[in-house]
Amino acid sequence: MAIVLGDNRYGKAENRVVRVDREGDEHRITDLNVSVSLSGDMSDTHLTGANDKVLATDTQKNTVFAFARDGVGEIEDYALRLARHFVTSQESIHGARVRVESYPWQRLTVGGQPAHHSFARSGGGTRTTTVHYDGEQAWVLGGVEDLTVLNTTGSEFWGFPRDGYTTLPETKDRILATAVNASWRFAGDDVDWAGAYDTALASLLDAFGGTHSQSLQQTLYAMGSRVLETVPEIVEVRLSLPNKHHFLTDLSPFGLDNPGAIFHAADRPYGLIEGTVLRDDAPAAGPAWS
Structure with missing residues (x-):
């Protein structure tokens, strides 16, 4: 050998x-x-x-x-x-x-x-x-990391499979928060970099805030799609979205109700949603992501 x-x-x-x-x-x-x-x-x-x-x-x-x-x-x-x-x-x-x-x-x-x-x-x-x-040849990726965003409403999560280990209740109204880690691949290396970054960042935020979310996966796809729609030089977007859970705190032991006002922001464990959104005619990535 x-x-x-x-x-x-x-x-x-x-x-x-x-x-x-x-x-x-x-x-x-x-x-x-x-x-x-x-x-x-x-x-x-x-x-x-x-x-x-x-x-x-x-x-x-x-x-x-x-x-x-x-x-x-x-x-x-x-x-x-x-x-x-x-x-x-x-x-x-x-x-x-x-x-x-x-x-x-x-x-x-x-x-x-x-x-x-x-x-x-x-x-x-x-x-x-x-x-x-x-x-x-040059391959160029842009991106943003640790962009923390939060919707106080407009997010749901229900209809998921239930088995003997499932305790999570379904919800039609929850806080949705994440720290966006996004990378995008450019088709070339002659780009208005500042303009592309500003537009991509604004598109991520606009899609996050404007999507009534049934799942964080749906929001991820909306964010990636919006970047591709607004920045023609970008051909692929990769997103990693940790789900920063906010759990309604039980105040009943203190004789208090909680009308959707007080939450515990959990540090870990957390759901991690990752995905890629790209143009169907995107050129090969080459060594860009390796």
């Missing part, structure tokens, strides 16, 4: 990059978490320990910071620049994957006026991108 080396990659993960743009008195923050992963002709280092084809992960880290020096711009463009650089500058590197998470900051208001240099982290979800480049 022969033993061979399979697929492999290496890189520098979670480089925390903060750029401050100082235009006059008004500052802007770009707060990123950048991970690089490279693949290619790496057999020697695995089999013999030779490192002549290994671009040090410390060098990768330095490149991430150096490329932010002259401006980040849209995170998709920044990731594309990095991925192309690693492949074109190193003969042994045949593929580069760059993932960027962009954390949102909101300008504070001081004395009734927008502050020039004071910010607070906002809770509008974390913008993400993942880029893969193989020397000829």
